[in-house]
Amino acid sequence: MITIEDLHVIFQTDGGKVHAVDGISIHVHAGEFYTLLGPSGCGKSTTLRCLAGLEHPTSGRILLDGEVVYDSNRGIAVPPHQRDIAMVFQSYAIWPHLTVFENVAFPLREMRPRVADKEIWERVTRALELVQLSGYEQRPAPFLSGGQQQRLALARAICRESPVVLLDEPLSNLDAKLRVETRLELRSLVKRLNMTAVYVTHDQTEALTMADRVAVMNAGKVVQETPPREIYQKPQSRFVASFIGQINFLDGKITAPGTVDTPAGKLKFVDGKDHTVGAEVTVAIRPENLRPADEVNAKFGSLIEGTVEEVVFLGNTLDCVIGVGADKVSVQLHPSNSISPDDLLKVRVRPEDITILAE
Numbered sequence: 001m002i003t004i005e006d007l008h009v010i011f012q013t014d015g016g017k018v019h020a021v022d023g024i025s026i027h028v029h030a031g032e033f034y035t036l037l038g039p040s041g042c043g044k045s046t047t048l049r050c051l052a053g054l055e056h057p058t059s060g061r062i063l064l065d066g067e068v069v070y071d072s073n074r075g076i077a078v079p080p081h082q083r084d085i086a087m088v089f090q091s092y093a094i095w096p097h098l099t100v101f102e103n104v105a106f107p108l109r110e111m112r113p114r115v116a117d118k119e120i121w122e123r124v125t126r127a128l129e130l131v132q133l134s135g136y137e138q139r140p141a142p143f144l145s146g147g148q149q150q151r152l153a154l155a156r157a158i159c160r161e162s163p164v165v166l167l168d169e170p171l172s173n174l175d176a177k178l179r180v181e182t183r184l185e186l187r188s189l190v191k192r193l194n195m196t197a198v199y200v201t202h203d204q205t206e207a208l209t210m211a212d213r214v215a216v217m218n219a220g221k222v223v224q225e226t227p228p229r230e231i232y233q234k235p236q237s238r239f240v241a242s243f244i245g246q247i248n249f250l251d252g253k254i255t256a257p258g259t260v261d262t263p264a265g266k267l268k269f270v271d272g273k274d275h276t277v278g279a280e281v282t283v284a285i286r287p288e289n290l291r292p293a294d295e296v297n298a299k300f301g302s303l304i305e306g307t308v309e310e311v312v313f314l315g316n317t318l319d320c321v322i323g324v325g326a327d328k329v330s331v332q333l334h335p336s337n338s339i340s341p342d343d344l345l346k347v348r349v350r351p352e353d354i355t356i357l358a359e
Contacts, residue, residue: 001196002028002051002164007060009046009220020046021057022220028196030163033187035199037207038217039243044200047217048166051198052087053080064164086157090169092149094141101137104128104156127155130189147178154186158193165190167199171206183210204244208232216240234271238357241284248290248329250283252356260356263325267302269354282357287319287332289353293346301350304329308343320345 009021021043028034036044049055051062053069056077062070064085069078095103104124108115115123128134131151136144144152150170157165170186171179187210190197201207207214208228215225216239224231224240235241238249252260252267254275260267262283275281293303306322306329313319318333322345331347339345 001030001032001065002026002034002198003061003063004047004051005061005063007047007050007062008058009043009050009055010058019220021050024060024217024220024222026215026222026225028198030196031191031194033190033197033199033210033212035201035207035211035214036217037201037204037211037214037243039202042217043220044202044217045168048168048198048200052085052166053078053083084162085164085166086160086162087166088150088153088157088168088170090172092153092170092173094149094152096140096142098141099137100128100133100139100141100144100152103141103152104159107156107160123159123161124155127159130158130193131155146174147182150174150182154189158189162195164196164198167197169201169203170199171201172203179206186210208244216243218243233355235284235355235357238282238284241355241357246287246330246332248285248287250285250327250329252281252283254279254281254356258351260354263327264304264306264329265302267304267349267354268351269356270351271354271356273356275356275358279358284355284357285329285349285353287330288317290329290331290347290349292333292337293348300348301353303346303348305344305346308339308341308345311339311341322347 004024004026007021007024011018011020024047036047038044046055050057057070059072064083068076069083070076101124104127105120108120108123131154133151133155171182174182183206199210211228213225214228214231215222218239224236232244241247250262250264252262254277255261256277258268258270260269260283304324306324308320309323310321313335318335318337318339320331320333320339322329322331
């Protein structure tokens with residue numbers, strides 16, 4: 001459905017050239033919810049704007065549903081209004097002087113050939129029903145809440161009946177509680193309409209809960225592209241591991257196949273890769289994978305023990321920091337645990353929950 005080949009975008013600034021997008025190549029399947037995730041300035045929004053035709057790439061090739069819409073070698077650059085896509089902006093781009101109905105109808109009224117008034121009414125009504133804004137047709141758009149304005153922007157995108165929708169951090173202006181509610185509604189709606197979505201966000205939780213596949217970007221490049229579960233459980237680099245969720249890093253040295261020596265002791269791991277004995281590596285362990293050691297799990301992986309330095313109650317978890325030699329290790333426990341600073345805490349980690357990063 002969407003193909004990007006060797007895309008480059010270079011900006012000229014007062015400080016010199018900036019390689020905002022550096023040779024990205026991706027393919028998004030029809031009906032897929034694909035997310036570009038990364039920190040500010042990594043090139044994700046620039047990539048999205050190139051797809052929309054709002055940014056002119058330096059070089060590369062872009063295809064939408066098999067049709068070339070940009071090709072630097074052939075001099076092809078299809079303008080935005082001729083690309084069969086819909087877009088939802090971070091700011092929603094709502095017309096404040098128009099009603100809810102007219103905001104949704106606006107792109108239909110501008111289409112050529114002209115859309116009949118009856119069809120406009122039918123498509124706008126259907127779009128407002130889908131986003132649960134029926135009954136608000138004559139309300140001035142500024143009088144909607146933040147969540148309603150977000151749904152209004154989505155309704156305007158839906159009414160175009162385009163097969164592709166591009167979403168540029170559409171939930172960033174909502175409060176935390178509404179963001180949680182809206183992200184699942186948004187994914188469900190896009191899936192129900194069988195649209196292909198490319199979603200840009202810096203929020204790791206949005207990426208993990210909404211995407212079929214996540215492409216993590218850094219410095220203009222895609223550094224890892226996998227389904228959400230794999231990108232969380234099997235990061236391929238320290239950057240990806242640290243950007244997605246909380247994680248502990250320990251310096252390590254491979255002392256035998258499946259064994260790594262760290263400041264926390266010798267740890268057993270299983271990752272299906274060939275590691276050279278003697279290699280210096282980084283060991284990555286998620287805090288939730290460190291579990292209190294007791295008689296039941298006495299043979300449950302490797303033992304790590306340390307003195308509790310901090311305890312923070314977060315409601316659903318108890319976040320602890322233990323000192324292991326000169327290092328600190330974060331542990332997430334069930335809140336029913338009774339742990340205090342200066343206690344000795346022993347935890348175990350399964351071999352399959354240890355990630356070895358060779359960087």
